[in-house]
Amino acid sequence: MKKNKEEKKKRKRRFNLQIFVVTCFFIALFAAMSVYIVNYSVTHKIELISNSYNTRAKVLAKKNIRGSIYANDGQVLVSSYVDGSGTEIRDYKFGKLFSHVVGYSINGRMGIEDRYNYYLINTNAPVSVKAEKDQKNEKYPADDVYTTLDVNLQKVASDALGVYRGAVIVTEPSTGKVLAMVSKPDFDPALIAENWNSYLEDTETGVLVNRATQGLYPAGSTFKILTSIEYIKENPENYNSYRYNCTGSFSKGDERIQCYHGSVHGSLDFTTSFAKSCNSSFANIGMNLNKNKFGQTLDQMLFNSELPTEDFDCAVSRLNVNDETPDADMIQIAIGQGPVGISVMHLNMVTCAIANDGILMKPYVVEKIANCEGKSIKSYKSEKYGSIMGVDEAKVLREMMEAVVKEGTGKRLKNDNYYACGKTGSAEYGSVKGESHAWFTGYAGLYDGKEKCEPDICITIIVEGAGAGGEYAVPIAKRIFDAYYGITIEPE
Numbered sequence: 316m317k318k319n320k321e322e323k324k325k326r327k328r329r330f331n332l333q334i335f336v337v338t339c340f341f342i343a344l345f346a347a348m349s350v351y352i353v354n355y356s357v358t359h360k361i362e363l364i365s366n367s368y369n370t371r372a373k374v375l376a377k378k379n380i381r382g383s384i385y386a387n388d389g390q391v392l393v394s395s396y397v398d399g400s401g402t403e404i405r406d407y408k409f410g411k412l413f414s415h416v417v418g419y420s421i422n423g424r425m426g427i428e429d430r431y432n433y434y435l436i437n438t439n440a441p442v443s444v445k446a447e448k449d450q451k452n453e454k455y456p457a458d459d460v461y462t463t464l465d466v467n468l469q470k471v472a473s474d475a476l477g478v479y480r481g482a483v484i485v486t487e488p489s490t491g492k493v494l495a496m497v498s499k500p501d502f503d504p505a506l507i508a509e510n511w512n513s514y515l516e517d518t519e520t521g522v523l524v525n526r527a528t529q530g531l532y533p534a535g536s537t538f539k540i541l542t543s544i545e546y547i548k549e550n551p552e553n554y555n556s557y558r559y560n561c562t563g564s565f566s567k568g569d570e571r572i573q574c575y576h577g578s579v580h581g582s583l584d585f586t587t588s589f590a591k592s593c594n595s596s597f598a599n600i601g602m603n604l605n606k607n608k609f610g611q612t613l614d615q616m617l618f619n620s621e622l623p624t625e626d627f628d629c630a631v632s633r634l635n636v637n638d639e640t641p642d643a644d645m646i647q648i649a650i651g652q653g654p655v656g657i658s659v660m661h662l663n664m665v666t667c668a669i670a671n672d673g674i675l676m677k678p679y680v681v682e683k684i685a686n687c688e689g690k691s692i693k694s695y696k697s698e699k700y701g702s703i704m705g706v707d708e709a710k711v712l713r714e715m716m717e718a719v720v721k722e723g724t725g726k727r728l729k730n731d732n733y734y735a736c737g738k739t740g741s742a743e744y745g746s747v748k749g750e751s752h753a754w755f756t757g758y759a760g761l762y763d764g765k766e767k768c769e770p771d772i773c774i775t776i777i778v779e780g781a782g783a784g785g786e787y788a789v790p791i792a793k794r795i796f797d798a799y800y801g802i803t804i805e806p807e
């Protein structure tokens with residue numbers, strides 16, 4: 316009997332201990348979940364408030380009048396006012412000019428209007444201002460967004476692209492600031508609601524797509540930048556010894572490619588192959604690369620991964636190269652054709668890194684958030700992503716891109732006011748022979764005596780279906796470079 320009682324007591328103690336352990340576990344779990352939820356709410360408050368399912372945004376919109384968006388010189392790009400009927404109107408001062416980068420705020424959101432919606436509907440107005448508005452029964456002024464965008468460069472880029480479909484990005488390679496971003500066809504953000512259904516039905520032009528960040532294109536000869544980087548990495552001591560005799564075409568098995576327009580370039584070294592954009596020579600270079608190593612270099616150059624661009628939704632550039640890649644594909648890849656797909660933003664970032672000794676700065680378009688009296692609430696600074704190529708590789712590429720302007724496909728950029736370096740491209744697409752997009756990517760800087768100063772500006776351009784990059788994209792780049800350096804553009 317005594318044994319039974321002892322056994323019952325032991326079982327009860329074990330049972331109580333089990334209950335205690337389980338209780339403690341669930342208390343700890345609940346505490347951890349609470350901490351996580353609170354932490355998530357604090358660290359993701361912008362996404363949570365901007366979520367279309369969150370009614371908090373609607374409450375703020377009724378309470379505050381949406382903030383303004385400014386250019387880098389203080390010009391107002393977008394503001395809001397209340398009309399006679401009490402309706403809040405969003406006023407886009409430049410119409411279509413900043414349509415894709417600034418975006419819109421009704422029928423969904425896009426661009427800066429979307430990314431910085433949290434700040435544009437919240438207010439940090441002083442108490443005195445709120446009291447004044449309360450007396451007048453008016454909405455509080457929400458915070459304003461100040462951007463890096465340059466109105467003049469945006470106008471020049473848009474005018475230069477003209478009626479063509481395509482995109483232009485202008486950036487500072489040393490900081491990552493986006494100075495201009497044009498995508499065409501464009502639209503008037505003020506008429507979004509009115510034209511919404513027609514935009515949704517439009518399956519041909521993709522007018523709402525920001526081609527500068529969301530478009531994915533064959534890279535054409537601009538990809539020879541990547542092929543060159545890999546060749547230099549694999550042949551650091553003897554890349555300058557490279558020689559090739561171009562007869563106008565290159566064949567490997569059943570695969571045959573031609574130089575653009577059937578050009579015969581003759582005897583070439585590495586730099587001249589790049590400057591003349593010789594397809595045959597680069598197909599030959601591609602066939603001598605280590606495929607696995609090239610694949611690793613492409614990954615290092617941000618292919619097949621999201622770009623570090625917090626202000627923009629960017630397409631992921633696609634290209635996988637490894638030992639299984641067929642030779643027929645490698646011939647095409649080496650000259651930027653076949654399975655190559657790259658965004659204009661990505662190519663601009665690679666070019667910026669070349670101009671910046673291999674260091675990539677994260678692109679950004681917003682400088683600061685300020686309240687209605689101009690007091691800074693939050694500021695944004697240049698942020699280094701890291702090195703995506705070696706200093707020596709970047710130096711060699713700069714010399715090769717300079718040769719493109721001095722003796723190659725970018726000769727139209729030669730001038731006495733500034734130095735320009737770059738790479739042109741003609742990217743074939745579709746099933747019709749000869750159809751190609753015109754590319755240019757490059758940078759410019761001033762001289763200090765005979766010495767080159769650090770590059771000031773980087774430009775990447777695609778003109779859809781136009782043809783040769785040297786004929787169509789380079790003149791656009793020249794107009795933007797000239798405008799940046801204050802050079803009068805003569806009428807054509």
